Amino acid sequence: MSAINIMFHELIGLRIVVVKSSVETLNGLSGEVVDETQYTLKVKTNNGLKIIPKSVVTVRIELVDGTFATVDGRKILYRPEDRITRLRRKH
DSSP states (O other), X not given: OXXXXXXXXXXXXXXXXXXXXXXXXXXXXXXXXXXXXXXXXXXXXXXEEEEEEGGGEEEEEEOTTSOEEEEEGGGGOSOHHHHHXXXXXXX
């Protein structure tokens, strides 16, 4: 898993920070992804579980090796199991 191929991998269990959002209250939100649907990320934060719509955010993802990747949520608007196969076919 690297910043180049993060969109091909599972996001559950990774830490994220919302670095840009059209919804002001989501900016700066951080935590661990505990579930992912086609349109949302469910994130465990210090203030409880938050549901983040992918279509309005750009997130910084901390990878397992300690590096970071920044991803526009609109580019991952797929169910996790579909995203991996669809994006691989495009590349």
